[in-house]
Amino acid sequence: MNTPQMFNGSQNFTIEGGNFHNIGRDLNILKLKENRERGLYLLYQHTCTSALFNAEARYPPPVCHPGTRESILNDFKSWIDSSHSHNHSVRWLYGPAGAGKSAIAQTLAETCAKDGSLAGTFFFWRTDPSRNNPRQLFTTIAFQLATSIPELRSTINSVVSNNPSILTSSIETQFDELIFQPCLTVAQKLSSKRSKGETTSHDISFNDARILIIDGLDECLDTHDQLRILSILGPAIQKRILPFRLLIASRPEPRIKEAFCSSNLENICLRSCLNDNYQAFRDIRRFLEEEFHGILERHSGTMEHVSRPWPTSGQIEQLVEKASGHFIYPSTVLKFIDDDGAVPADRLNIVLGVAASDETDSPFAELDALYRQILSRTTNKTLLLRILGTLILFNERRRVPYDIETFLILLQIPLGAVRATLSGAHSLFQEPSPVESNFRFCHASFMDFLLDPKRSLEFFIDKPLHHEYLAISCLDILAWESHVVLHPDWRHQAGWYTLEFWTDHCISASHSSKLITKLTTFDVYAASSGRWGALDRGFNLGDEGLRSVSVDFDVYATSPGRWGNLYRGFNLGDVGLRSVFVAFLADFLQGAFRVWSEMQDKYGQFLQQYHDISTKGVCICAHIESDNGLELTKLPIALSSTFYEGDNPPSLERHILLELRRLIRPLRLTRCLMFRYISPLEMPVVNESSERMVVDSM
Template identity: 40%
Template sequence: MFSHSRNVAIFGGNFTQVTVLQHGARGIDLLQDASSPSAIHNSEERFPPPKCHENTRVAIIEQLMRWILGHENRDALIMWLLGPAGAGKSAIAQTLAELCNSMKILLASFFFFRTDPTRNHSRSLFPTIAYQLAINLPDARDFVVKVPEDDPMVFTRSIEEQLSSLIINPLQELYLSGRPSSPSDPYLVIIDGLDECGDAAMQISILQVIAKSFSACDLPFKFLIASRPEMHLTSMFNSRWINPIFARLALDDNFLPEDDIRLFLRDSFDEIRETHPLASLIGYPIWPSPDTIERLVRKSSGQFIFASTVMKFIASARRLPTASLDIILGLNPSNADAPFAELDALYINILSSVSDIKRTMSILGFLILSDTLQAKLTTTRFIEDFLMLSRGDSHIFAGELASVLTLGSSKSGVHGTVNLLHASLSDFLLDQSRSNQFALDLPEIHAHLACMCFRALGRYFVAKDFASIVMLKLAYPHVQENLVKHCSVAAPTPGLRNAIQEFSHDPLAVNPKSKQYLESTPMVVAAIRATSFHDAEKLCAPHVAMFESFLSEKIGHYYSNPTLTFIAAAISTPCQLPSLAYDSAISDFLGRAETREAEKVDHNGLYLFSFFFRFDLGNAYKEFLAHFLTTEARSGHCVLTGQHYSTAAELCLKYLHKLRHYPRTDEEGDKRLMEWALECLPSLLDQSIETEALVRSA
């Protein structure tokens, strides 16, 4: 407040400091929140990024630069850089991004990565590009940031709408404003790893949206898209309609990758001789021999991933470099028709040397078969706790597999994050024809992971010490995401049966007021039913009975309140609940005083308001509850009756009548609620009995 002031004396009084944000501050903040910083080429989270070794890939970079600068393929809006796994696409994209950034012609970059939940989907793609557009093209900033300021929900729209609203429309406004395009303006957008974004349909959708949107407007931008030559992407790029605006560059033998690999190997061996802790024990004046380097070049089959993995293995401080090289040289020669044959042999060799293969496959199975793993779930601490390993096991695992994964640093310096270096390792382990005895036995691994989920969930509800509560709260969303999937694939092992039978969900032993308790029981029942046990219904019967007893006790308090009766009836209909924020439209619909009173009951009961306002309870709970309330054999005296449906229909009709005669200013909220009420009303009326109050309301 008084920066740069001198000799100031103030006695008494009150001070108020007012900070005025410049126009666009909110918009750029919204863009930043919707973006994925780890996807940008110079992100700290990607450090150190894969990058071309010095003086390698020169011909490829030069050809791409000729296209970027307009010296060839001038009509190509999109350049597809394609190559097999491990060919070095990401390294080329990174090197090109840094080069173009230094030349001030890089507009934006986005690096997809399959195992990073912040950048393995399309939701943040165009917000991240738009954010970089606002930063790298300052004249466009006001046009870009105005979009989320005017429509904060733009990030929930379709990717086509996002591209149009956040990027194309602002750019068109910029150029229509009278500012001519300058040759120095950034105009290249790099999208790497498209095949690691979501599913095939989403990848095709991204391509179609970019191609159709930019080909329909006159904007001076180019897209470099790198991916594996997956069948669906190849078919898309072979489409007749995209051919006029597209060119391809395949990473094949035409670029003499063996020359680059040879240079990379020589430089890497030089570095090992200079920096390895055991370099003084190498003992040979010339190591390795030129013939050995040529042998490694041939075994690479033109794939940089082989050379890179080999050198990581040889550079490991766990053994003498000459001994590591001898292991590599013992591999069989590659077959001309199997470019990954030597990589597979190397993976088998690395896995053969681990001290505990069961522990290794358990951790690899967790990393590969779990959906939406966040970074905090791949720390050595979490892996050990979730898989019930001994302290230090994950560090040993990471050290033994250092040539195919990394152990990142952490703030404490103890519990780093385990990251698989290559998607090809997953491909290898999931393909038994390649990995043989090291293939992940999917039914057995899923059964093991399902056991771990049941045990983690059981510990979550009885944990007392703070450290366990924190760790198991991290595990709970993971269990939600994966338990049913694991059970549906799992082998019916004795271990899984024991985990199910030992799992306790007694509401007297846990906190039944927690939302997690309410939603986890239906999830557990669904998971048990998804197993291949012949007596799955018998296994889940105790959980069903215990939970239905709990529901019967709670639901009795609901039917004395018209608001809660309405919500219970609405949940039993097939209509999708509105899931609006708690606003005036909702409270007006249910009645303000009645809503406050109903919430007190609901907060100590079944949390039905959560479906209405936030939709933060799972569908499994809603479906379980709906079936329970409408099946007399299960709910007995708590079953929804025609009288209950009449009460609900009456409230619905009163709201529609009130809205028709006394419209409010909250048009959007009223519109959404009215549409839902009109959709829900027929289901309520069909099951109602005719009452005098209902007739009056109609």
């Protein structure tokens, strides 16, 4: 509890008069008028002065740089002053950590204090025991209302004088008796005067436009307390008795978001998301340009050798891009560059990655501490790192926006577990719900943090390890050994991702014994069918085009062959064969060769099958529909390493297509060709030595 030093140790005495000055930033002046003000004195003893906008404890507070954030500040000021905004008396300013919410709240408070429209402020702060809970929230607000709205002063003073125990009552009781009931009493008196025609200009001032600002609601440690505060304020504001509008700033925590969607607040609240609609990128650019100009002047002696202009426009744009619309990044960068005894040009090079930083001198110490604090709120760190590592690898492959179904299948984790794991870290994403935002990180700098072990410490993302996780998932998916139960229609996207990136993940992985065993025991000769029969739907290349695609990994079965139940009724000139079947086969063979060539030095003895399928050849087994029924035919395609080597290798896709045409031409097809599966080049078809055999009609 914060108490004025001039009254320390005093209890239950009478003040006979005078003005008592409290010098400092907490309160400029406290006027207590004789013993009639005893209630206000007691109330002041239960006021959290460190939560006020001009508190010494917050000096220097975060403020908007001059000329920036003008759009949102003007928007808010118009809302406060407008006589037509009573239907929306509440405004929720939300955004992720470091977006600049507190700076906007502080700047707005200073502006409103100057023109007399500030009713009060309360700035929550997680690490301050006096303002990371609501115990003194409403006593602090009540004291400010009593000193900023003359009509409320005597009423609030009387309430406390008559019942001092109100100061330790529940926050619900405090709000009702210290704020709502006094406002209701004054409003009723004014209504009575108005009906009698007795109002004066002094009375009318009660209804002047004012703003109460509560910043950092999410910094209140107990989630239940956050909801209590909103449940108290919402119904009261709906009654239109309170002589102020309310601005609440917070991160979009799930519970807070739900509360603002409740019936108590939804119809009276305007939401303001800190995104680029408020021209953050332009403001950040201006902020950087003006601050760098000041740095150049202050460090002129150590910057004589630096070419002008400094920084270059390109360097400024790099910083703007890294900021991702959030002021915490440029603020942190500028503080590092402007450090006494440093050469700003050298520090800028460190920030941009041109030069290495000293191990003990990080330009992002404050930003890193913020990231670690947010991540530490998640209870399942192992699962959190799995999710973040997968997102980083997805991002590098430009899989944005992310396909949630693919993501879940590759992680082999249910959606509910992902939501629960990220619930504490959602402020690091662009939207309140990471899943609904397609997992877009809110700061471009966040990935840099995660990939630097000196910065992220226990939250470091080891990329080779996460490549291994995804490589194993891809092999499971191709063999469909995963036991994750998901909607069948989701599987096709995971299939496309796997076919495109399984090779990259295998090569880039850490190559633990688990992955090598997985690759080694992989049954490349299995020709099982149908596991992916329902995999890829929606392909319709015409009546004789590809209808579905399925894969079995077995290298050979995967390659083209069981790309479905399968190719129905097309000829070799058909676009389906050219653009899908042959292209898939060629891509897969190239991937298999890459696995072999990149890993053969250490693991070649275990990966011979990847070499054989890509350099010796394959047999494509197909059903031919004729007058005699369905005939199973073996179509051998010879291959060599020349298709993968050199600067300009022959087109593997074209080679396969020409070979198929050459082999099928003598068959004199009259009706239909359906590719069924792949087998090794030397393996007879269905354990028969003949090149062709007739099977029963399917």
